Amino acid sequence: MSAITRPGLAPAQGAPAPAPMTPAPATVAGPVTQVRVVRAEWTKLRALRSTRWSALTAIVLIVGLGAIIAGSGTPYKISGSNTAAVGISTALLGVLFAQLVVGMVGVLAFSGEYGTGMIRATLAVVPSRLPVLWAKVIVLAGLVLPVSMLCVFLDYFTAAAIESSRGGSAFSLTDPGVLRTVVGSSLYLTVVVIIGLALGALLRKTAAGLSVFAAVFFVIPIIVAVLPHKITGFASYLPTNVGGALWGDPQTTAHALSPWTGFACLCGYAIVLTALAAWQLRRRDA
Amino acid sequence: MIEIDGLTKRYGDKTAVDGLSFVVEPGVVTGFLGPNGAGKSTTMRMIAGLDRPDSGTVRVNGKHYPQAPAPMAELGILLDARSVHPGLSARANLLALARTAGIGRRRVDEVIELAGLGEVAGTRAGGFSLGMGQRLGVAAALLGQPQTVVLDEPVNGLDPDGVRWIRLLLKSLATEGHTVLVSSHLMSEMAQTATQLVVLGRGKLITEASVEDFTGRATGTGVLVRTPEPVRLGQLLAAPGITVINDGTDTLRVSGTTAEQIGTAAWRAHLPVFELTPTHASLEEAFMQVTRDSIEYHAGATR
Numbered sequence: 001m002s003a004i005t006r007p008g009l010a011p012a013q014g015a016p017a018p019a020p021m022t023p024a025p026a027t028v029a030g031p032v033t034q035v036r037v038v039r040a041e042w043t044k045l046r047a048l049r050s051t052r053w054s055a056l057t058a059i060v061l062i063v064g065l066g067a068i069i070a071g072s073g074t075p076y077k078i079s080g081s082n083t084a085a086v087g088i089s090t091a092l093l094g095v096l097f098a099q100l101v102v103g104m105v106g107v108l109a110f111s112g113e114y115g116t117g118m119i120r121a122t123l124a125v126v127p128s129r130l131p132v133l134w135a136k137v138i139v140l141a142g143l144v145l146p147v148s149m150l151c152v153f154l155d156y157f158t159a160a161a162i163e164s165s166r167g168g169s170a171f172s173l174t175d176p177g178v179l180r181t182v183v184g185s186s187l188y189l190t191v192v193v194i195i196g197l198a199l200g201a202l203l204r205k206t207a208a209g210l211s212v213f214a215a216v217f218f219v220i221p222i223i224v225a226v227l228p229h230k231i232t233g234f235a236s237y238l239p240t241n242v243g244g245a246l247w248g249d250p251q252t253t254a255h256a257l258s259p260w261t262g263f264a265c266l267c268g269y270a271i272v273l274t275a276l277a278a279w280q281l282r283r284r285d286a
Numbered sequence: 287m288i289e290i291d292g293l294t295k296r297y298g299d300k301t302a303v304d305g306l307s308f309v310v311e312p313g314v315v316t317g318f319l320g321p322n323g324a325g326k327s328t329t330m331r332m333i334a335g336l337d338r339p340d341s342g343t344v345r346v347n348g349k350h351y352p353q354a355p356a357p358m359a360e361l362g363i364l365l366d367a368r369s370v371h372p373g374l375s376a377r378a379n380l381l382a383l384a385r386t387a388g389i390g391r392r393r394v395d396e397v398i399e400l401a402g403l404g405e406v407a408g409t410r411a412g413g414f415s416l417g418m419g420q421r422l423g424v425a426a427a428l429l430g431q432p433q434t435v436v437l438d439e440p441v442n443g444l445d446p447d448g449v450r451w452i453r454l455l456l457k458s459l460a461t462e463g464h465t466v467l468v469s470s471h472l473m474s475e476m477a478q479t480a481t482q483l484v485v486l487g488r489g490k491l492i493t494e495a496s497v498e499d500f501t502g503r504a505t506g507t508g509v510l511v512r513t514p515e516p517v518r519l520g521q522l523l524a525a526p527g528i529t530v531i532n533d534g535t536d537t538l539r540v541s542g543t544t545a546e547q548i549g550t551a552a553w554r555a556h557l558p559v560f561e562l563t564p565t566h567a568s569l570e571e572a573f574m575q576v577t578r579d580s581i582e583y584h585a586g587a588t589r
Contacts, residue, residue, distance in 0.1 A: 029358035029387040029430030040385035044371065047378040113371070118379075120336055121369040121426060124361075125386050127335040127352035286336040 032126055037135040045109070045139050054105045055143075058098040058189075059151050065094035066155035067162060075168030084169070085177030089248025091159035092152060095185045096240075096251060099217055102144055102189050106196020107209035109136050110277075114204040123286045133278055136197055144193040148186040156182045177248075180259060184247035187263065191270050192217070195239065198273035202280060216240075221251060242266045287312050287465050288333060288434060293342035295328055295489075302328040304489035306342070310467045310482075312433075315460045317480030317497070318469040321577050325489040326469045327366045330438050333467075334363045347433050347465070358387040358430025364423040366438040372412025376403050376422050379411055380429060387430055394429070401425035402451070416443030424452070434465040441475055453479045473570035477501075487577050497569065504575050506567035508541030509548055512560045519557050523548060536560075 113119035160171040224235040236256035245255035245262025288310040295303040303325040335352040401421040528542035
């Protein structure tokens with residue numbers, strides 16, 4: 001390491017140091033704005049390797065699984081209850097696995113900072129704190145929405161091409177419910193990342209955040225699927241289920257809510273959790 | 287300037303900081319001393335608004351820090367524990383902080399050079415040694431050219447070159463008119479760097495003084511006198527407020543008066559004096575005396 005020769009804050013060629021007690025030396029730091037905090041959060045997110053790996057994994061899971069499903073078994077024929085929308089939601093099965101990756105990215109956005117101690121640096125420069133939460137919501141949604149939209153449309157076109165090449169029915173985005181299913185699965189993943197983020201902010205520990213997320217989004221839906229309906233009535237209101245109402249979630253056949261009511265309910269969960277996270281972020285010691 | 291008034295912080299039933307009040311003035315380096323667990327780090331976290339006081343107030347440059355419109359212009363802080371993301375490079379860590387205040391890449395590169403991190407700026411901070419991590423933390427604290435700089439144990443883990451860098455840096459910041467509060471357990475280093483001191487023990491203020499006054503008050507400060515007539519000179523000097531210790535050799539330890547007065551008195555009484563040496567307690571000795579009663583964690587077998 002090279003020797004340090006120039007102490008002080010001023011650049012090398014600056015004016016001579018002012019006399020002691022000069023009020024407020026010049027500074028380069030401007031006011032904190034929401035836009036600036038968003039840029040700061042984006043700087044972190046794009047520089048983290050885990051972000052790139054997660055995006056890549058989501059693409060492989062969604063498009064890869066979709067292609068496998070479309071290319072195996074008997075070709076899909078649209079008729080009766082086998083609507084075009086159901087066929088497409090089946091090809092979107094990878095969303096159920098990608099949601100775990102997306103949820104992890106959400107949880108880590110906060111728990112990663114608590115775990116490493118970076119949160120102290122983050123909150124020391126944004127001591128009003130809440131702009132950090134809003135910025136993370138914006139950059140995560142701003143990342144997951146376009147990436148997942150790309151994934152699900154790639155999945156749709158791949159699955160449709162494979163089906164028609166194998167002699168299955170031709171799918172069209174104008175078939176009833178198809179566009180809603182495709183776009184809806186991407187909207188679903190976007191809300192899921194916000195729920196993960198809120199869990200990470202509330203629980204602070206990566207292990208706790210991931211466990212709760214995986215339990216709610218993966219383990220409990222599987223358990224209730226094999227239990228008698230009498231004791232699993234609440235399952236209709238699980239986030240996977242209300243969100244599944246929008247995009248068809250092939251794991252669940254009967255959805256209690258209509259597509260957009262279900263999605264509104266999912267957004268409601270995200271809003272409540274984010275509000276709790278905001279309240280706690282303001283209140284608790286960092 | 288940092289103004290702390292009646293600050294109290296409890297964690298469960300343990301009071302970490304207890305009714306603390308002091309002021310850190312701009313233009314000088316103020317040392318923040320206290321044994322482990324005295325509440326220094328907690329106080330620093332409250333200055334940065336990371337921990338909420340149970341009562342009392344902290345003002346940084348006259349403002350309530352969490353409501354400062356441009357926080358990075360007000361305060362730069364290095365905390366005791368690491369506060370960088372190991373998965374991000376040194377540059378990305380700094381850039382993420384800089385963005386919040388609209389600070390550009392040029393300033394980021396400037397502090398990277400300033401902290402001697404030029405060669406490792408692109409590597410992930412997770413692989414940094416303790417000293418490199420400290421340099422990165424100091425770089426982060428300086429990023430916004432803040433009016434007030436608070437550094438918790440900045441020389442911890444630094445090589446001699448780094449220690450010297452911190453010393454010169456702090457002095458030059460003070461000369462430029464910044465407010466500088468720095469904690470350290472290295473008393474010799476603190477004695478060279480700080481001019482003012484705030485000393486804590488068990489969450490309470492023990493003293494707020496200049497380094498000179500602080501060491502002057504400690505026993506061990508006085509005059510060493512070597513004379514062939516220790517008994518007669520001892521009797522001559524004895525007066526209220528003056529302590530003379532005669533250990534049976536030809537040397538007296540006198541406190542409460544000056545070398546000038548002892549020399550004059552000896553000359554008037556025609557007593558020969560071979561040696562007349564003012565002695566000073568070191569900052570370490572003064573610190574040990576003052577905090578003896580408030581040390582939280584005594585080492586097991588030292589006494």
